[in-house]
Amino acid sequence: xxxxxSELYGKEIIxxxxxxxxxxxxxxxxxxxxxxxxxxxxxxxxxxxxxxxxLQLAKNSVKYGRVRSVSETIIVGEESKIK
Numbered sequence: 493x494x495x496x497x498s499e500l501y502g503k504e505i506i507x508x509x510x511x512x513x514x515x516x517x518x519x520x521x522x523x524x525x526x527x528x529x530x531x532x533x534x535x536x537x538x539x540x541x542x543x544x545x546x547l548q549l550a551k552n553s554v555k556y557g558r559v560r561s562v563s564e565t566i567i568v569g570e571e572s573k574i575k
Contacts, residue, residue, distance in 0.1 A: 500531065
């Protein structure tokens with residue numbers, strides 16, 4: 493299934509259990525792999541201006557590997573508890 497990047501912006505992200513996470517404000521792309529790495533809940537400019545960029549990135553992003561479906565909303569699986 494092919495999805496245009498522009499179609500992801502503004503979509504609501506919801507877990508498969510129904511918990512609302514937020515809206516897609518920006519994306520992180522992996523150019524080496526040729527795919528989307530993460531969906532951001534805030535503009536990337538806001539994150540890089542933060543004092544604690546890594547912490548803010550972790551709190552305001554959803555790994556694209558969690559995506560289960562994309563339609564009117566983006567459904568993601570629950571975050572793994574194992575780190």
